[in-house]
Amino acid sequence: xxxxxxxxxxxxxxxxxxxxxxxxxxxxxxxxxxxxxxxxxxxxxxxxxxxxxxxxxxxxxxxxxxxxxxxxxxxxxxxxxxxxxxxxxxxxxxxxxxxxxxxxxxxxxxxxxxxxxxxxxxxxxxxxxxxxxxxxxxxxxxxxxxxxxxxxxxxxxxxxxxxxxxxxxxxx
Amino acid sequence: xxxxxxxxxxxxxxxxxxxxxxxxxxxxxxxxxxxxxxxxxxxxxxxxxxxxxxxxxxxxxxxxxxxxxxxxxxxxxxxxxxxxxxxxxxxxxxxxxxxxx
Numbered sequence: 001x002x003x004x005x006x007x008x009x010x011x012x013x014x015x016x017x018x019x020x021x022x023x024x025x026x027x028x029x030x031x032x033x034x035x036x037x038x039x040x041x042x043x044x045x046x047x048x049x050x051x052x053x054x055x056x057x058x059x060x061x062x063x064x065x066x067x068x069x070x071x072x073x074x075x076x077x078x079x080x081x082x083x084x085x086x087x088x089x090x091x092x093x094x095x096x097x098x099x100x101x102x103x104x105x106x107x108x109x110x111x112x113x114x115x116x117x118x119x120x121x122x123x124x125x126x127x128x129x130x131x132x133x134x135x136x137x138x139x140x141x142x143x144x145x146x147x148x149x150x151x152x153x154x155x156x157x158x159x160x161x162x163x164x165x166x167x168x169x170x171x172x
Numbered sequence: 173x174x175x176x177x178x179x180x181x182x183x184x185x186x187x188x189x190x191x192x193x194x195x196x197x198x199x200x201x202x203x204x205x206x207x208x209x210x211x212x213x214x215x216x217x218x219x220x221x222x223x224x225x226x227x228x229x230x231x232x233x234x235x236x237x238x239x240x241x242x243x244x245x246x247x248x249x250x251x252x253x254x255x256x257x258x259x260x261x262x263x264x265x266x267x268x269x270x271x272x273x
Contacts, residue, residue, distance in 0.1 A: 006174070006177075009173075011173055012173060012177070015173065015177060019177075019181045022181070022185065023181070023184055023185070023188070026184075026185050026188045026189070026208055027188060029188075029192065029204055029205065029208060030188055030189075030191055030192030030195065030196065030201075030205055030208075035198065035200060035201065038201060038204055039204065042204055042207060042208065045185070045208060045211065046207075046211055049211045049214060049215055052178065052181075052215055052218075053214075053215075053218050053235075055173070056173075056178070056218050056219060056221075056222045057222055058218045058221070058222070058231075058232050058235070060232070060236075061214075061218055061232050061235050061236060061239075064236060064239055065211075065214070065239065068239055068243055069207075069211075069239070069242075072243065073207065073242070073243060073246050076246055076247065076250055077200065077203070077204065077246070077250070079250070080200050080203075080250040080253060080254065081200055083254050083257070084199075084200060084253060084254060084257040084263040094197060095196060095197055095198050095201060096195050096196060096197055097194075097195055097196075097197055097266065100195045102194070103190070103191045103194035103195040104191060104195075106190060106191075106194060107187040107188065107190045107191035107194075108187065110183075110186065110187050110190055111183050111184060111186075111187035114179075114183035114186070114187075115179075115180055115183050118176055118179040118180065118183070119176055119180075122174075122175050122176045122179065123176065124174050124176065125174060125175050125176070125223070126173070126174055126175070127173045127174065127175050127178075127219070127222050127223050128222070128223075128225055130222070130225065132221075132222075132229045132232060136227070136229055137229045137232055137233065140227075140228040140229050140230070140233055141233055141236070144228050145228070145230075145233050148233075148237065149237075152237050152240045152241065155240070155241060155244055156240055156243070156244050158244075159243075159244035159245075159247050159248050160247070162247075162248050162251070163247045163248060163251045166248070166251035166252060166254075166255055167251055167254070167255075
């Protein structure tokens with residue numbers, strides 16, 4: 001299947017637009033000099049991933065990403081940026097390390113390795129159409145995957161208690 | 173839609189996240205890059221889940237687990253960063269050389 005076949009489908013044009021927006025936002029997350037702008041660019045990237053989940057028929061996961069990531073995690077990040085009084089303007093403090101080419105090298109090597117492996121393994125295999133209904137997901141989550149679900153709940157509880165212990169001031 | 177287009181996009185986002193983790197100096201920005209990598213992993217999981225199409229929707233269940241663990245990780249990570257900032261009045265990862273011999 002060539003590129004002209006691929007692009008002739010409407011869903012793939014939508015995918016292309018969303019992915020270009022996501023990659024642009026992701027590059028801005030790791031390069032922009034203002035920390036608040038970096039957090040807001042992460043919002044754009046995560047919104048793009050939610051749109052991809054809807055394209056893949058995973059509506060519950062898409063709205064979970066919107067609620068938890070965009071709603072809660074980003075607010076937490078903004079609190080962290082404000083509390084640590086990180087540079088939010090054109091301050092002289094550097095946000096990047098001096099030498100950046102080893103990081104570029106590692107990232108490019110990772111990308112090359114993953115893309116080679118997935119292209120060799122999957123080629124042009126199609127994703128079947130279909131939407132996973134939320135009741136199916138709920139049955140699976142509280143049926144087959146109930147033990148992992150409880151474990152994850154316990155991890156979240158431990159993180160909650162750990163966050164309280166960390167944030168508390170030491171008694172003198 | 174072929175499955176490889178989602179995998180290539182996820183690989184690109186993951187690589188950008190790796191660059192951010194390695195090149196950024198501020199600890200909050202390192203955590204932001206880790207979030208980017210976790211989002212790439214979620215795209216992979218949901219794409220494989222739709223590709224396999226099993227009755228348990230396993231890919232989406234595991235994407236939900238990853239989201240939960242990411243939320244816990246951000247809470248603890250930011251708590252630690254705020255504590256480090258309170259003690260050393262700096263959140264730069266290259267100045268945290270207390271354990272370097």
